[in-house]
Amino acid sequence: VFGDRDLVEVAPRRSRATVLQILAAIVAQNQALGVGRGLVSAPAMLNTALDHARRRAAHDAAVIVxxxxxxxxxxxxxxxxxxxxxxxxxxxxxxxxxxSDLPPSASMTVTDGELQIRLDVGRDSVRKSVSQVTQDRLKGIFAWTHELGIPVLPLSAAEDTPAQLRRLLGGLPTRHGRTAAHSQTGAALG
Known part of the structure; x- marks a missing residue:
């Protein structure tokens, strides 16, 4: 789990404690975000985290970024x-x-964690520039599916995460907290 300041390694184990440890690390990284906290954006941390994963991942591991x-x-x-x-x-x-789809009559404040700037996205040229930069970045990552043979799954910050994950991973809608596939397996096993 990484953020703009550090990287936290959680040893891969199949246990509830490990899941809780991962979630706690995510919460800590999330709480470190925010203007005025002295946290400056550090895009290079992505490569640091990936390089760390590359050195640690054994052959035939599942690596989900x-x-x-x-x-x-x-x-x-x-x-x-x-x-x-x-x-x-x-x-x-x-x-x-x-x-990628900014409202035409708004303004927004953007920050790198240290400095802030107000963008008038009501101006067509500003809105189009921000949208284009975002779309180009997303297209570059989505291209990995064809160029590198790596599945790239989109996860929208504007939608319910569990529902998206079920849809992306091929699960059916839940009923009583279990997917239909789990219910069928349970029924088949008795």
Whole structure:
């Protein structure tokens, strides 16, 4: 689990404690976000985390990268390609659809964690520029599916996460907290 300041490694184990440890690390990274906290955006942390995963992942490991992929560059592609050479890699691209479809009559404040600037996205040229940069970044990551053979799953910040994951991973709607596939397995096993 990584953020703009650090990387936290959680040893892969099949246990409730490990899941809770991962969730606690995510919460801690999320709470570190925000203007005025002295946290400056560090896009290079993506490559640092991926390189760390590349060194730690054994052959035939499942490597799931959940990120907005801010800072993805040629080195990112090389590291992801190296990871995928001997492992199963899935990229989950977290994105905010508002960045590609900004409202025409709004203004917004953007920050790098230290400095802020107010953008008048009501101006057509500003709105189109922000949208284009966002769309180009997303297209570059989605292209990994065809170019690198790595599934890239879109995860919208504007929708319910569990429902999206069920849809993306092929699950059916839940009933009583279990997917239809689990219910059928349970019925078949008695």
């Amino acid at each position: 959940i990120s907005d992929f801010d800072g993805a560059d040629a080195a990112t592609r090389e590291t992801v390609t190296a990871l995928a050479r001997h492992n199963d890699v899935i990229a989950v691209l977290v994105h905010d659809p508002l960045q």
